Amino acid sequence: MDAIQPETVTVAIEGTGQNVSLPMIRGTLGPSVIDIRKLYGTLDVFTFDPGYSGTASCDSKITYIDGDKGILLYRGYPIEQLAEHSNYMEVCHLLLNGELPNHKQAEEFHHNVVYHTMVHEQIRSFYNGFRRDAHPMAVLCGVVGALSAFYHDSLDINNPDHRRVSAFRLIAKLPTIAAWAYKYSIGQPFMYPQNKLGYAENLLYMMNAVPPEAYVVNPILARAMDRILILHADHEQNASTSTVRLAGSTGANPFACIAAGIASLWGPAHGGANEAVLHMLEEVGTVANVKPFMEKVKDRANHTRLMGFGHRVYKNYDPRAKIMQQTCHEVLSELGVNDPLLELATQMERIALSDEYFISKKLYPNVDFYSGIILKAMGIPTSMFTVLFAVARTIGWVSQWQEMMEDPAQRIGRPRQVYTGAPMRDYVPVDARGA
Ligand code: ACO
Numbered sequence: 001m002d003a004i005q006p007e008t009v010t011v012a013i014e015g016t017g018q019n020v021s022l023p024m025i026r027g028t029l030g031p032s033v034i035d036i037r038k039l040y041g042t043l044d045v046f047t048f049d050p051g052y053s054g055t056a057s058c059d060s061k062i063t064y065i066d067g068d069k070g071i072l073l074y075r076g077y078p079i080e081q082l083a084e085h086s087n088y089m090e091v092c093h094l095l096l097n098g099e100l101p102n103h104k105q106a107e108e109f110h111h112n113v114v115y116h117t118m119v120h121e122q123i124r125s126f127y128n129g130f131r132r133d134a135h136p137m138a139v140l141c142g143v144v145g146a147l148s149a150f151y152h153d154s155l156d157i158n159n160p161d162h163r164r165v166s167a168f169r170l171i172a173k174l175p176t177i178a179a180w181a182y183k184y185s186i187g188q189p190f191m192y193p194q195n196k197l198g199y200a201e202n203l204l205y206m207m208n209a210v211p212p213e214a215y216v217v218n219p220i221l222a223r224a225m226d227r228i229l230i231l232h233a234d235h236e237q238n239a240s241t242s243t244v245r246l247a248g249s250t251g252a253n254p255f256a257c258i259a260a261g262i263a264s265l266w267g268p269a270h271g272g273a274n275e276a277v278l279h280m281l282e283e284v285g286t287v288a289n290v291k292p293f294m295e296k297v298k299d300r301a302n303h304t305r306l307m308g309f310g311h312r313v314y315k316n317y318d319p320r321a322k323i324m325q326q327t328c329h330e331v332l333s334e335l336g337v338n339d340p341l342l343e344l345a346t347q348m349e350r351i352a353l354s355d356e357y358f359i360s361k362k363l364y365p366n367v368d369f370y371s372g373i374i375l376k377a378m379g380i381p382t383s384m385f386t387v388l389f390a391v392a393r394t395i396g397w398v399s400q401w402q403e404m405m406e407d408p409a410q411r412i413g414r415p416r417q418v419y420t421g422a423p424m425r426d427y428v429p430v431d432a433r434g435a
Contacts, residue, residue, distance in 0.1 A: 136384055
């Protein structure tokens with residue numbers, strides 16, 4: 001743990017004379033944190049924080065978010081600079097190893113990824129067990145979970161070499177597994193990875209190429225995909241990352257942990273939002289329907305949310321959304337695509353940013369508001385949106401898992417609860433339970 005300052009906070013239970021002095025922990029950036037570990041042992045009380053909005057579950061050196069200012073840093077570097085000047089492989093090295101690579105390190109890293117992109121040939125047979133109309137996220141969860149059945153040689157979580165090989169296997173194989181989930185759903189042959197291609201290029205190649213024809217990946221699309229991967233690479237202790245850490249805290253193997261993360265990402269409140277945004281825009285359909293839809297969103301009785309808006313941490317514009325919006329315009333104009341859904345999205349954003357409901361609740365576009373429109377323009381089917389998010393986020397999950405495994409203070413994650421059920425009572429035989 002870094003920099004514990006000799007500052008304390010005293011917590012007292014009024015009227016009892018009981019109190020405890022708790023240390024404050026300071027990070028390099030962001031608010032200080034009260035270390036409550038002594039609280040239960042001293043005062044016999046827990047803290048209550050459903051949804052964990054006021055709780056730091058770990059210390060981490062990987063990603064920093066200032067939700068009020070709309071700042072996102074990977075290992076200290078602003079996301080805007082990385083999206084503009086870097087590439088996904090470099091960002092993967094940064095997240096996993098803490099620093100941007102020099103030429104030699106970049107080459108080595110790329111080599112390690114490239115030489116793990118194939119999956120065990122028997123994994124192909126796994127796909128046949130799924131229905132063709134299965135959601136690709138269901139297939140992804142299943143196949144990634146099954147990886148631990150194939151790579152026994154890298155499952156010792158206490159061995160740094162095993163952890164490293166597993167990390168490369170996951171980063172490298174996810175695009176192959178994801179692309180095959182898509183190919184399976186459309187009944188086309190699986191395409192094997194091509195070592196001469198870059199990471200994003202390879203992903204697009206395996207999704208779009210077919211064996212009888214040569215396929216050249218459009219460099220504009222490869223660059224846009226690379227940027228989308230960078231923007232989704234990590235986001236500190238979000239739901240899926242916390243799921244990975246919680247699963248990992250039990251000593252589960254990394255493949256099982258990442259499969260758990262994928263399952264957690266799937267929900268529409270998290271990674272499933274990009275798919276939900278597109279369904280929402282398609283349902284709204286025309287500009288004339290935008291205003292009535294926005295009224296529906298504001299009517300709480302309707303339980304309709306403006307998908308792609310709002311965030312647990314960002315109470316300002318999500319910096320990734322800004323880059324996405326710009327990339328969206330670039331991609332659409334370069335491809336000559338005129339998508340009416342973009343006009344709908346722009347109208348909705350304009351209304352939301354000047355409407356009291358959204359302003360007072362600090363609801364701004366998040367990363368998913370524009371990503372669906374870009375992916376659609378790139379010819380990617382809606383059901384693959386969250387799958388691509390999972391591919392991008394794998395490096396974040398793996399980096400966070402590795403950081404946790406290297407932390408000597410790491411313990412099993414085990415939240416407590418406020419029990420509100422029946423008090424202790426005696427068993428009643430069935431005949432005595434009444435009608
Ligand atoms: N549309 C309309 N109202 C909203 C929205 C929205 N998208 N998001 C939040 N609100 C309202 C809630 O109704 C609530 O109102 P209330 O105070 O009157 O009860 C208030 O804003 C706070 O909302 P919570 O759900 O308590 O906020 P929380 O931090 O728990 O949720 C979340 C954040 C899940 C992202 C939420 O904003 C949401 O559901 N957004 C839509 C789904 C989405 O885009 N998810 C992607 C998130 S980014 C990512 O995971 C990559």
